[in-house]
Amino acid sequence: xxxxxxxxxxxxxxxxxxxxxxxxxxxxxxxxxxxxxxxxxxxxxxxxxxxxxxxxxxxxxxxxxxxxxxxxxxxxxxxxxxxxxxxxxxxxxxxxxxxxxxxxxxxxxxxxxxxxxxxxxxxxxxxxxxxxxxxxxxxxxxx
Amino acid sequence: xxxxxxxxxxxxxxxxxxxxxxxxxxxxxxxxxxxxxxxxxxxxxxxxxxxxxxxxxxxxxxxxxxxxxxxxxxxxxxxxxxxxxxxxxxxxxxxxxxxxxxxxxxxxxxxxxxxxxxxxxxxxxxxxxxxxxxxxxxxxxxx
DNA sequence: CCGCATCCTTCTTGATACTG
DNA sequence: CAGTATCAAGAAGGATGCGG
Numbered sequence: 001x002x003x004x005x006x007x008x009x010x011x012x013x014x015x016x017x018x019x020x021x022x023x024x025x026x027x028x029x030x031x032x033x034x035x036x037x038x039x040x041x042x043x044x045x046x047x048x049x050x051x052x053x054x055x056x057x058x059x060x061x062x063x064x065x066x067x068x069x070x071x072x073x074x075x076x077x078x079x080x081x082x083x084x085x086x087x088x089x090x091x092x093x094x095x096x097x098x099x100x101x102x103x104x105x106x107x108x109x110x111x112x113x114x115x116x117x118x119x120x121x122x123x124x125x126x127x128x129x130x131x132x133x134x135x136x137x138x139x140x141x142x143x
Numbered sequence: 144x145x146x147x148x149x150x151x152x153x154x155x156x157x158x159x160x161x162x163x164x165x166x167x168x169x170x171x172x173x174x175x176x177x178x179x180x181x182x183x184x185x186x187x188x189x190x191x192x193x194x195x196x197x198x199x200x201x202x203x204x205x206x207x208x209x210x211x212x213x214x215x216x217x218x219x220x221x222x223x224x225x226x227x228x229x230x231x232x233x234x235x236x237x238x239x240x241x242x243x244x245x246x247x248x249x250x251x252x253x254x255x256x257x258x259x260x261x262x263x264x265x266x267x268x269x270x271x272x273x274x275x276x277x278x279x280x281x282x283x284x285x286x
Numbered sequence: 287c288c289g290c291a292t293c294c295t296t297c298t299t300g301a302t303a304c305t306g
Numbered sequence: 307c308a309g310t311a312t313c314a315a316g317a318a319g320g321a322t323g324c325g326g
Binding site for chain 4: 179180209210212213216237
């Protein structure tokens, strides 16, 4: 029913490898989820909303140009993971609110460092990409 | 030439939205890369190697059951982003070493918090998934 | 030894249309 | 309003074989 990855899929669970210096790595499944197209944005929108809650329509509308399908799927998966709670009000017309759980807010905090890293390094990454692509082009020209 | 995402694609760049409380969110492109199947693992393997360097074959072999294609692509993209340096030694047979740059090591540090979050919450996430799936099944049984 | 080219399969995303 | 079903397109992942 939920097309998006339903497997728990702890991809590279390093708990078996403590022969190395202790430094386990982000087990994925969650990481993959965080890397998908809308998850982080949805979590963030909820986190800045009052009471960490938003009505569906409000949530959709804050995210630019997208049909309802993806945000719905995203939020379903977050609900399944326990990062978001769904509140259904059987009124007419029906109303639904999504609330970020404490656990969901926690993952956002964990993302802050990546955020800082990006702020500090994104321009260098982009520069590196430009240089790389140009060098590649140069090579192909010479052939 | 490099099939894996080559676009810079800063998906949800929030620098335009500081009307909200200041809390920019992980711009993606990088996040997407981190969420792909091998990137984090490759960075990690390199980071624990001596001199943050590994020869290709050594790197591949440390990663279980995979043909050379994916690790090669992963490392290429990391090189393009400036997170990894490629050292080529034109010997016979040729030898190649990959070295994690300072920037690359930095992103691993930024990942630590997610790592901690996972350690502390993964079991709860899994429990939530079980509960959700069971409830869903229950519903479909009643129809 | 290193890794690219090719082909194929699966998953993700997006567009559209239709129910309670 | 909220959300699902269906279909189509594209990207990512994997297997294999060739070439420097």
